Amino acid sequence: MINLGMASLRLYAGLVGCRSGFCARSLRTLSGMTVSQGTRDYNPKQMAIREKVFNTIISCFKRHGAENIDTPVFELKETLTGKYGEDSKLIYDLKDQGGELLSLRYDLTVPFARYLAMNKVTNIKRYHIAKVYRRDNPAMTRGRYREFYQCDFDIAGQYDPMIPDAECLKIVHEILSELELGDFRIKVNDRRILDGMFAVCGVPDDKFRTICSTVDKLDKMSWEDVRSEMVKEKGLSEEAADQIGQYVSLQGGMDLAERLLQDAKMSQSKQACAGLTDMKQLFSYLQLFQVTDKVVFDLSLARGLDYYTGVIYEAILTQTGPVPVAAAQNGAGEKAEEGVSVGSVAGGGRYDGLVGMFDPKGRKVPCVGVSIGIERVFSIMEQKAEASAEKVRTTETQVMVASAQKNLLEERLRLTAELWNAGIKAEVMYKKNPKLLSQLQHCEDSGIPLVAILGEQELKDGVVKLRTVHSREEIDVSRAKLVEEIKRRTLDV
């Protein structure tokens, strides 16, 4: 579910039209990333880091019994229409080349809901890891791109309240803990509490969504600015705005939910009471899952998307990482981003009405889910790797098949094929007569731990000289025992 950094994305929606600052045509290299049209290539080192992060996330999803699905990168344009509120203008459309009008997926939630309705699936716990697309003003140095990964976990089905919701928060807690990104906090709220609050504060029904959008900016703007937008731009009364102001400053846990249930005004709203009762229930499950240390009930959390109907949440990193080296190189066009919080790394919530929008008979399938926003995590991990002395290996090669003498290409190739056929990860230089030094250098550079050296004498004796790269120790191993010996020495590779 939903995009990390949604809040900050929205801030720039207005800039997209002009794109004045961002020269996407120029291909620049920022701290090792190649940047073109707001997207990025991943080089082998970045891919090695990405693989590690994905493994952590997928392990967690599998630990929770999730199945995996995949959907196409584009959907019928009409599938995406009317699902994202103001952000719909960020959708990439395909050119009309005949046939249906298509758009690149904007998130994985709407395709998931379409999938459930189309296949008449009424309950599933699934994960989906794939790229999504937004015509937004990119900010590469902060891990924000026009093409980026989402790692979604969702639970669809009619169940007893808040149990799947609590599992989603447990998953966020597990993943952020395991990735060791520093301290984090998970804010939770409920759309019903927000709507109830708007109602009792005197917001007219037809202004709920737009006022909700303004409240959602509280993590980026001061209350004064938010209040001013409500009153001056959106025409809300000053009294209503001030009453909202009192509520949205509140943060707490189960105690806050209990207090608000007793609140003279809030308790007048049935919706708010339902949300608050569920919030209490949610916290009781979170206690069982031992994750309440990081979770805070925060009435200012709104989230921008239209389709949420119940609990919503967002995880932020509370420690600011090291300032990216590239930040200092930013051109004028990226100035607007300075000072913007970019800590959001996961978000989601409950959307009980979305599947019904795709079902011909409107049959609903309640859903709750979370999306891990992985690009920001990649950026942090890359910075960590740069700062660390430890080298990131980009291959898993166990052994290099080498020779010190000339005219042994055929023998090298024969041995390499033997090793491949035995399941050993092996490399050989594509030169007839490479220098031993350059073969050893390649091992040093790419972290290959062993070298199998062939020479005339070794061939006569039926042995191979097995060299350990880091110790430079060499021993003769009989050809028959070579595979076994390599496996023994590279158990950890």
Place this chain on the structure above:
Amino acid sequence: MINLGMASLRLYAGLVGCRSGFCARSLRTLSGMTVSQGTRDYNPKQMAIREKVFNTIISCFKRHGAENIDTPVFELKETLTGKYGEDSKLIYDLKDQGGELLSLRYDLTVPFARYLAMNKVTNIKRYHIAKVYRRDNPAMTRGRYREFYQCDFDIAGQYDPMIPDAECLKIVHEILSELELGDFRIKVNDRRILDGMFAVCGVPDDKFRTICSTVDKLDKMSWEDVRSEMVKEKGLSEEAADQIGQYVSLQGGMDLAERLLQDAKMSQSKQACAGLTDMKQLFSYLQLFQVTDKVVFDLSLARGLDYYTGVIYEAILTQTGPVPVAAAQNGAGEKAEEGVSVGSVAGGGRYDGLVGMFDPKGRKVPCVGVSIGIERVFSIMEQKAEASAEKVRTTETQVMVASAQKNLLEERLRLTAELWNAGIKAEVMYKKNPKLLSQLQHCEDSGIPLVAILGEQELKDGVVKLRTVHSREEIDVSRAKLVEEIKRRTLDV
């Protein structure tokens, strides 16, 4: 590198304009696949099969020391322009919403070449697994979609001739053997041999490419039809066509290369001689790699794409699999496909000029690579799975936390969290009071091997009843030893 099934794709290029037969709007379900706009969703069972296939392929690529890269799903339109010959009309363009004109990638080879040039990489061995896009007439029952995966392995760099080329063929041999898809054959040829042949047969220089395209249809059309196209449509003389006809009927191994080097006419072409000499060299390396049993030098292999400069190859499955169940359900629109060979599962070749097209100074980086066309493989594996009695598991859950009595939800959640925290893959039902039978039924359905059953008595005794699903055997395990016991019993999961 290049698309499997390229040859068959090309056959339908002409149909794309009308699309009369294919009603992409109607969403149909064909043998378990959901189909929309020529793309497919993958359900959990299909994803489980896909994961297995990818693991086999990625293991092979890693065994050969390949690094991994990734590029964006879209490229600047101009990057793709002029690289695919007649097939360029199949490229998906994005709508012009301001900014650069973008297109969805058509293969992974051109983005790879762009990546090398942009990052000034002069040598790398990399794999890249990602989806590519073609506005083609889809044929879902045969594993042909508008969105499909390619699994590419390429070696870039200036090396001694034919060593990397031989490794690519070794890789195809390994992967097709490991996937157990039945017998296969790898056809090889060389663009220089083809061009030399055209020259000595009297084809005018400016007709090389178009005659090459016609030759490429030999796997789908009779020689008579190919000859007729050459003479009547492309204006080749009858004599030239007949001379070509004699050559393209030739198949063999190293012996054929030697014979052609002595051929009075062929030996007049320097280009052909260079290609034939390299072909001999290639076969000598393939002998060392012990893969000549499946490789055949076939002068009729042409491959359609413009960018090949040397060796080309294509792997086909020689056993026809079971006829897909859905084939009988095909509508009239898919009639045109009947009788078309769909055996091609890998292809590639050498493209020494492509990187230079992206370098401002035209600096060349020689490249050779192969693309495994995985959709066809998925189709075969899915059919196998359907036919097999063995159930495909879609989760890896080791244990279900259950209870036989009411009011134990909290205890179930607490224990489940304990197991998750210990790295055990565990599920729990999202119901306050689920029936034991439905909890056990879920285990049966999804292949969960163990159930940890909690009851009042077990809680008092500090134990859990651990049930083995298939044997229905139950034993009490102390809470402290539960994790260890579950791990011991599910080592193979």
